Amino acid sequence: MNITNKINNLRKSLGAEIISLYFADKLEIEIDKTPIKRAPKNRSSLRCCTYKDRAMYRYRLLSLMGIDIEKEDDEYRSISSFAKEALQRNQIDHKILTVIDIACASCQQNTYMVTDMCKGCVARPCEENCPKDAIQIINNKSIINQDLCISCGKCEKVCPYNAIIYSPVPCEDKCPVNAISRNPETGKEEIDYDKCIYCGRCTRACPFGTIMERSQILDISKQLKHKKNPVIAMIAPSIIGQFPGTIGQIIYGLKELGFDYVYEVAVGADITAQKEAEEFIEKQKEGQPILGTSCCPAYVESVKKHVKTFEKYISHTKTPMAYTAELAKKEHPESTTLFIGPCIAKKYEGTNDQNVDYVLTFEELSSFFLALKIDLLKLEEAKYDTIDATIEAQRFCINGGVAAAVKYYLNKTTPDIEINPYYINGLDKKGLKQLEIAANGKLPNNLVECMSCEGGCLSGPGVIVSPAVSARKLVKPT
Amino acid sequence: MKITVQICSGTACYVMGGAELLSISEHLTPDELEQVDIKGIMCLGLCENYNPNTPYVKIDDEIIKNVTIETLTERIRLAIKAKAEK
Numbered sequence A: 001m002n003i004t005n006k007i008n009n010l011r012k013s014l015g016a017e018i019i020s021l022y023f024a025d026k027l028e029i030e031i032d033k034t035p036i037k038r039a040p041k042n043r044s045s046l047r048c049c050t051y052k053d054r055a056m057y058r059y060r061l062l063s064l065m066g067i068d069i070e071k072e073d074d075e076y077r078s079i080s081s082f083a084k085e086a087l088q089r090n091q092i093d094h095k096i097l098t099v100i101d102i103a104c105a106s107c108q109q110n111t112y113m114v115t116d117m118c119k120g121c122v123a124r125p126c127e128e129n130c131p132k133d134a135i136q137i138i139n140n141k142s143i144i145n146q147d148l149c150i151s152c153g154k155c156e157k158v159c160p161y162n163a164i165i166y167s168p169v170p171c172e173d174k175c176p177v178n179a180i181s182r183n184p185e186t187g188k189e190e191i192d193y194d195k196c197i198y199c200g201r202c203t204r205a206c207p208f209g210t211i212m213e214r215s216q217i218l219d220i221s222k223q224l225k226h227k228k229n230p231v232i233a234m235i236a237p238s239i240i241g242q243f244p245g246t247i248g249q250i251i252y253g254l255k256e257l258g259f260d261y262v263y264e265v266a267v268g269a270d271i272t273a274q275k276e277a278e279e280f281i282e283k284q285k286e287g288q289p290i291l292g293t294s295c296c297p298a299y300v301e302s303v304k305k306h307v308k309t310f311e312k313y314i315s316h317t318k319t320p321m322a323y324t325a326e327l328a329k330k331e332h333p334e335s336t337t338l339f340i341g342p343c344i345a346k347k348y349e350g351t352n353d354q355n356v357d358y359v360l361t362f363e364e365l366s367s368f369f370l371a372l373k374i375d376l377l378k379l380e381e382a383k384y385d386t387i388d389a390t391i392e393a394q395r396f397c398i399n400g401g402v403a404a405a406v407k408y409y410l411n412k413t414t415p416d417i418e419i420n421p422y423y424i425n426g427l428d429k430k431g432l433k434q435l436e437i438a439a440n441g442k443l444p445n446n447l448v449e450c451m452s453c454e455g456g457c458l459s460g461p462g463v464i465v466s467p468a469v470s471a472r473k474l475v476k477p478t
Numbered sequence B: 001m002k003i004t005v006q007i008c009s010g011t012a013c014y015v016m017g018g019a020e021l022l023s024i025s026e027h028l029t030p031d032e033l034e035q036v037d038i039k040g041i042m043c044l045g046l047c048e049n050y051n052p053n054t055p056y057v058k059i060d061d062e063i064i065k066n067v068t069i070e071t072l073t074e075r076i077r078l079a080i081k082a083k084a085e086k
């Protein structure tokens, strides 16, 4: 799907509504009206009826307020009572996703199907090419026996009429680790958290918007409105191109939202790259054949859960977010820190890092700008409250960027050590296999740079703008 | 006179899909590009209350809503054609 679609835009606008009601002190009074206002009677509905639409708004609002829908499903309760509860919490737990089961359309299982375009031709390449004899011709039409079919897709490719189509279950299709599947009893999709790597792909793949993040927008709104301590925004390098105007205007906009300091996470990326270069030299000297980068949390999680053999090769260097948060807490010990980036897995990483209090996506940040009516183009410019990062660090967010930055630091100190990276650009089943091969010492390379999202962080699930547009704004290396 | 294409780059339009429209020049032929003047503009003031019709584009004096790269390409072509016929 395109990055701009109705589900993504709906999340932004509902998020904005929650934030603006909260800032106007009207959240608990007004929020129960939102589903009715958004789906009034006498208007054509998005789903079967107005009432289902309203129910969907209810659950979307709950997840945007950070409620765990699978756990808290008391239908008697008002949305407002959930809002009240959400405003009382002081901690974010590890379960960062939630599934709106009534949104799930119970998609047909991943299948190849023969459509009416089948002419029952004489050559019958589908039947000829099926390795499992799953295709039969009945009444001059090709039929796939689903019990035999292994979804290899050969028939689809050879049909001269394009009469065979593949119809995936979008969330399952995009999950690289088979962590989401249909519960046979309820017919609804469920996430297996023992397998989930928090890459967030399912959240953006489902065209019904079934899988939602448990957003922290309310927690952050609370921090900004009733400020006891300074609040620090830490901005990922992939902010580039996500909003109109210059970086300076975005920083100014963040200060208008109420942030006291704005830190550039690329500064942390410089530390990561430098330390990773040092670690690389050390490991080479120790005779370790390969080092895996460590900054992408979805990939690190996938190794922990699915490629255990590679775990010992992952660098112990912390992520740019972690170093930036460390710096923030050192400079302002009493502060509340918030990471803003393109990533859903960072939300999980954030719950494990005591220096990171909250994590937002760019999409969620856009809700703040919308709610508080901040028109970035009209603002003045401000500067980051951190030292300047290198261009190399700013390019951490595209594939190849991390290895290039490590190389940059390596060349500074030890130019005689040759770095030969292997890139996993978008972690899929093949990528997981490659990690296994690397762990077995069968790769000729000595560094693995792995990014869960194809293209790097610029293609993260929480971006607003497609990488084709945003990448153009990235500074080129000199 | 060239046809003016003004892409609303206020925050609301931009984040609701307007950003994608900034690549419009890649979707037009060099010939077509000759005849249009494309620029981003400040908020047109139409985005109140999470108006679901964003993003907006103004082609000469006409405002179009819910614009995608596909519809924008088509609208520009139509405008060029209409002008040629005049």
Ligand code: FES
Binding pocket: B008, B009, B010, B011, B012, B013, B014, B042, B043, B044, B045, B046, B047, B048, B054, B055, B056
């Ligand atoms: S941002 Fe486009 S009309 Fe306001």
